[in-house]
Amino acid sequence: MVTLIPLALRAMAVYIFGATGDTIIEKGGHLNMGVPGIMFIGALGAIVGESLYANNIPADQINVVLAIIVPMIFAMIFAGLAGLLYCFLTVTLKCNQNVVGLSLTTFGVGFSRYFIAIFAEMADSNIPVAGDMIQHLFPNYAQAGAFGEMFLSGSFFTYFSILLAILISILFVKTKVGLNLRAVGENPASADAAGINVTAYRYIATIIGSMVVGIGGLTYVLDLKSGSFAATNDVDAFGWLCLSIVILSAWRSWITIPVSFAIGLLDRLPAALGLGAGPLGQFIGILPYIATIVVLIISSAISSKKMQPPAGLGQNYFREDR
Amino acid sequence: MKEAIRFTNVTKTFGKTIANKNVSFSVEKGKIYAILGENGSGKTTLMNVVAGIYRQDTGKVYINGKEADIKSPLDAYKYQVGMIHQHFKLVDAFTAVENLAQGVKRSDTPEYRLLKNEEKELGTLRQIKKKIKKLEQMVANEKLIDRELLSRKLKAAREDYDTIKSLKKSERKVKFYNLKTTEKRMNTLCKRYGFVIDPRKHVYDMSVSEKQTLEIVKAINRGADILILDEPTAVLTPQETRHLFDALRSMKEHGHTIIIITHKLNEVKEISDKVVILRQGEYVGEIETKKATISQLTEMMVGHKVNLAIKRDKPVNPQDRLIVKNLKVVNNENHVVVDNVSFVAHSGEILGVAGISGNGQKELLEAISGLYPISSGSITLINPKKNKPLTILHKTMKEVRKLAHDGAFHYSDGKRVDLTKVSNQKIRELVKEKKIVFNDNEIVDLGTKDPLQIRESGIHLAFVPEDRLGMGLVGEMDITDNMMLRTYKHGKGLFVRREKPGQLADKVIKDLSVVTPSKNTRIRFLSGGNIQKVLVGREIAFAPKVFMTAYPVRGLDINSSYAIYNLLQKQKQNDVAVIYVGEDLDVLLDLCDRIMVLCQGKVAGIFDANKVTKDKIGLLMTNGGKGNEASKN
Numbered sequence: 001m002v003t004l005i006p007l008a009l010r011a012m013a014v015y016i017f018g019a020t021g022d023t024i025i026e027k028g029g030h031l032n033m034g035v036p037g038i039m040f041i042g043a044l045g046a047i048v049g050e051s052l053y054a055n056n057i058p059a060d061q062i063n064v065v066l067a068i069i070v071p072m073i074f075a076m077i078f079a080g081l082a083g084l085l086y087c088f089l090t091v092t093l094k095c096n097q098n099v100v101g102l103s104l105t106t107f108g109v110g111f112s113r114y115f116i117a118i119f120a121e122m123a124d125s126n127i128p129v130a131g132d133m134i135q136h137l138f139p140n141y142a143q144a145g146a147f148g149e150m151f152l153s154g155s156f157f158t159y160f161s162i163l164l165a166i167l168i169s170i171l172f173v174k175t176k177v178g179l180n181l182r183a184v185g186e187n188p189a190s191a192d193a194a195g196i197n198v199t200a201y202r203y204i205a206t207i208i209g210s211m212v213v214g215i216g217g218l219t220y221v222l223d224l225k226s227g228s229f230a231a232t233n234d235v236d237a238f239g240w241l242c243l244s245i246v247i248l249s250a251w252r253s254w255i256t257i258p259v260s261f262a263i264g265l266l267d268r269l270p271a272a273l274g275l276g277a278g279p280l281g282q283f284i285g286i287l288p289y290i291a292t293i294v295v296l297i298i299s300s301a302i303s304s305k306k307m308q309p310p311a312g313l314g315q316n317y318f319r320e321d322r
Numbered sequence: 323m324k325e326a327i328r329f330t331n332v333t334k335t336f337g338k339t340i341a342n343k344n345v346s347f348s349v350e351k352g353k354i355y356a357i358l359g360e361n362g363s364g365k366t367t368l369m370n371v372v373a374g375i376y377r378q379d380t381g382k383v384y385i386n387g388k389e390a391d392i393k394s395p396l397d398a399y400k401y402q403v404g405m406i407h408q409h410f411k412l413v414d415a416f417t418a419v420e421n422l423a424q425g426v427k428r429s430d431t432p433e434y435r436l437l438k439n440e441e442k443e444l445g446t447l448r449q450i451k452k453k454i455k456k457l458e459q460m461v462a463n464e465k466l467i468d469r470e471l472l473s474r475k476l477k478a479a480r481e482d483y484d485t486i487k488s489l490k491k492s493e494r495k496v497k498f499y500n501l502k503t504t505e506k507r508m509n510t511l512c513k514r515y516g517f518v519i520d521p522r523k524h525v526y527d528m529s530v531s532e533k534q535t536l537e538i539v540k541a542i543n544r545g546a547d548i549l550i551l552d553e554p555t556a557v558l559t560p561q562e563t564r565h566l567f568d569a570l571r572s573m574k575e576h577g578h579t580i581i582i583i584t585h586k587l588n589e590v591k592e593i594s595d596k597v598v599i600l601r602q603g604e605y606v607g608e609i610e611t612k613k614a615t616i617s618q619l620t621e622m623m624v625g626h627k628v629n630l631a632i633k634r635d636k637p638v639n640p641q642d643r644l645i646v647k648n649l650k651v652v653n654n655e656n657h658v659v660v661d662n663v664s665f666v667a668h669s670g671e672i673l674g675v676a677g678i679s680g681n682g683q684k685e686l687l688e689a690i691s692g693l694y695p696i697s698s699g700s701i702t703l704i705n706p707k708k709n710k711p712l713t714i715l716h717k718t719m720k721e722v723r724k725l726a727h728d729g730a731f732h733y734s735d736g737k738r739v740d741l742t743k744v745s746n747q748k749i750r751e752l753v754k755e756k757k758i759v760f761n762d763n764e765i766v767d768l769g770t771k772d773p774l775q776i777r778e779s780g781i782h783l784a785f786v787p788e789d790r791l792g793m794g795l796v797g798e799m800d801i802t803d804n805m806m807l808r809t810y811k812h813g814k815g816l817f818v819r820r821e822k823p824g825q826l827a828d829k830v831i832k833d834l835s836v837v838t839p840s841k842n843t844r845i846r847f848l849s850g851g852n853i854q855k856v857l858v859g860r861e862i863a864f865a866p867k868v869f870m871t872a873y874p875v876r877g878l879d880i881n882s883s884y885a886i887y888n889l890l891q892k893q894k895q896n897d898v899a900v901i902y903v904g905e906d907l908d909v910l911l912d913l914c915d916r917i918m919v920l921c922q923g924k925v926a927g928i929f930d931a932n933k934v935t936k937d938k939i940g941l942l943m944t945n946g947g948k949g950n951e952a953s954k955n
Contacts, residue, residue, distance in 0.1 A: 193395045193411040195394075
């Protein structure tokens with residue numbers, strides 16, 4: 001438990017960012033299959049930012065805050081640009097969302113893997129230093145005993161992700177912007193008739209959502225992989241799970257927290273048990289995916305009116321359409 | 323006379339189709355206008371130009387005397403124009419209040435408008451401040467003589483300052499996104515105009531009439547002064563229509579300008595002050611409602627005289643055709659939607675089904691055609707075959723042999739048929755020469771059949787749902803392909819054959835005068851009326867025994883409606899049992915021989931159309947004739 005839960009919390013952060021970001025996108029009516037790709041591009045951005053910062057500064061001058069903020073800015077810009085591309089294709093050019101999303105994933109994964117490999121070769125010894133510094137938000141966590149070991153040993157990202165998911169939930173339910181965004185996702189024609197700028201809302205929601213997804217990629221690199229560039233190969237696997245977490249949490253971003261934690265537990269179980277690459281470890285590694293399928297079957301069988309996806313999900317809006 | 327809207331030479335085209343051509347007219351403030359025209363006459367397009375859905379290609383629109391550049395619905399609200407579309411623009415997952423609150427901006431609140439109005443009159447805070455300073459200096463200057471007047475002016479200016487300041491303060495205080503305040507405002511609006519609506523109700527739980535009311539409240543809440551309603555009564559019962567008209571009249575009394583798009587002449591007469599008539603996208607004329615007669619309006623609308631009476635022949639030799647007994651259907655939410663329904667449909671007769679939509683009509687028809695599972699009860703088709711020659715179009719040779727074995731046939735000369743030793747080739751010849759005829763009428767228990775078998779046995783359904791394309795047609799496919807949807811199973815070999823469906827498409831286009839560039843046009847691009855004609859035409863083309871049709875004239879203009887009515891009459895003369903589910907009670911009474919009223923899935927009564935009044939049916943539709951014990955499940 002003491003080893004599993006901290007690991008699960010780290011994985012959870014990646015899932016929460018990815019799923020919350022995708023929730024923002026989907027609430028605006030975009031079924032974004034590009035999330036895995038965007039997350040990978042975000043990870044690439046994080047690596048670029050971290051390289052620029054840590055490689056150019058002596059190891060003893062590295063500042064934790066900057067070591068987080070610089071890569072974060074890069075990850076957000078990179079992922080935001082990917083989101084912008086997606087939006088330009090779907091909102092402005094009215095391309096099919098599934099096709100655009102899937103191509104964005106294919107593109108993002110390949111593009112990022114290529115450049116990450118290059119950056120991994122250039123990385124110098126400062127980067128692990130920076131990575132280690134980020135690992136624990138509360139350095140004195142051990143003083144709180146087993147509870148501290150389990151729940152307070154997380155990084156900045158762990159707690160930030162929880163806070164963000166709750167904030168986004170509040171945004172959706174309690175604010176005018178949230179209401180308007182939900183209206184755009186549910187029935188763009190209605191929102192348009194009510195004077196909401198559908199195009200602007202969709203663009204902004206998708207770009208901001210993509211940025212949050214990008215932070216997921218950043219978390220993956222800096223936190224889960226401790227700033228090691230070479231092992232960043234399966235960001236897209238996390239991205240795909242994020243898509244299903246959104247469905248499992250019924251498009252409510254605060255529910256992504258427990259769901260992500262549960263998936264994180266299953267996900268990190270082999271590592272915590274020290275099973276490594278053995279057949280049992282491999283089998284346990286499948287569990288998150290199997291659990292997803294099972295829960296999806298159950299939730300679709302229940303199909304309550306309150307658990308429905310946004311009604312306009314996946315549909316492009318064209319005002320003069322007949 | 324004050325103008326609310328003026329059109330000058332407005333033209334709007336979609337590709338090659340001209341929707342509006344040089345339309346010019348003006349709408350008087352504080353009146354109820356009816357825009358009258360057939361389908362495709364450009365009524366809705368023209369109004370959509372004002373509502374910001376479309377932009378005119380050329381021409382200008384003036385609102386309240388000012389030239390209006392309306393690029394979006396948001397702009398339309400700026401000019402205080404609100405439009406209630408035929409397809410409601412409501413978010414199903416939201417409550418009534420949330421629907422009202424979406425998209426509301428600070429500038430939409432009455433407080434903001436009050437402040438801006440006062441500022442226009444008195445000046446902004448800064449301007450008043452300047453003025454006060456100037457006055458103070460002048461008062462301080464002892465050389466000036468009229469200091470009394472100046473100090474009075476100063477006092478007034480200070481008062482103005484306070485007014486604006488307090489207005490600004492109260493405006494700042496308004497939480498414009500606050501469901502509580504929105505709810506309060508909604509309740510006030512409802513009280514003022516006499517609407518009844520529950521603010522906390524989700525839209526998916528609302529009836530059509532409630533949704534419409536919500537749309538109107540929404541528009542007024544956004545400050546709409548000019549209200550445009552696109553065929554508002556198409557989905558309402560007579561009672562609901564009356565309520566709507568009362569509300570519209572009360573809005574007129576409050577100074578709103580109202581424009582109704584419609585093609586129902588009696589409603590035009592009832593509610594409007596003036597009628598504007600469009601034909602084929604062009605402005606034909608306008609007339610004061612009081613001075614107009616129905617036939618005059620029709621003539622202006624259609625361009626020639628139309629006989630408005632539906633000719634109804636007496637049913638010839640009606641026989642039992644479809645017997646429904648104690649039918650019960652339960653939907654997936656476990657609500658009983660068709661409750662113990664029993665009726666008989668006769669051949670050569672039109673059986674009308676009246677009822678508010680959503681009272682089990684759809685489920686009843688679908689249960690008969692096998693698309694909806696039956697909980698209990700029976701549906702029996704009596705297939706008139708006695709002494710009719712056998713066809714083997716829909717039967718396999720195996721089935722024919724089995725039927726012969728069961729003694730279903732005899733030779734036309736009276737001898738028993740024994741096919742055990744006859745070759746397939748020989749049977750085909752016998753059938754071709756019409757030598758084998760049926761012994762008796764075939765009695766089919768439809769409860770045991772699948773939809774395909776039911777259709778093959780001659781029961782055809784043409785259901786026109788609210789969105790027209792929902793059942794039976796595929797919007798992305800052309801007319802030929804849509805014809806083929808019914809017949810592709812008959813073909814042999816790997817590839818489909820398009821000649822026959824193509825011929826059928828040509829026939830339907832010609833017989834029903836479907837307006838389309840060609841039979842290869844995708845259905846989605848046809849106008850609603852033409853889509854309906856294709857659907858109804860296709861189902862009729864298969865020479866049904868029982869023809870069921872629901873809302874076939876939904877949203878159709880007079881000409882097309884009468885074309886459809888005539889088709890139904892023709893079916894009746896062809897000895898078909900027609901079941902017609904309709905909305906317009908006048909038409910039901912004119913067209914049908916008998917009328918069955920459905921209320922909450924139950925039969926509220928079956929009447930001879932000659933011996934029942936519209937009011938009685940309307941009453942039965944709403945409460946089933948049993949007082950007010952209308953309990954919802």
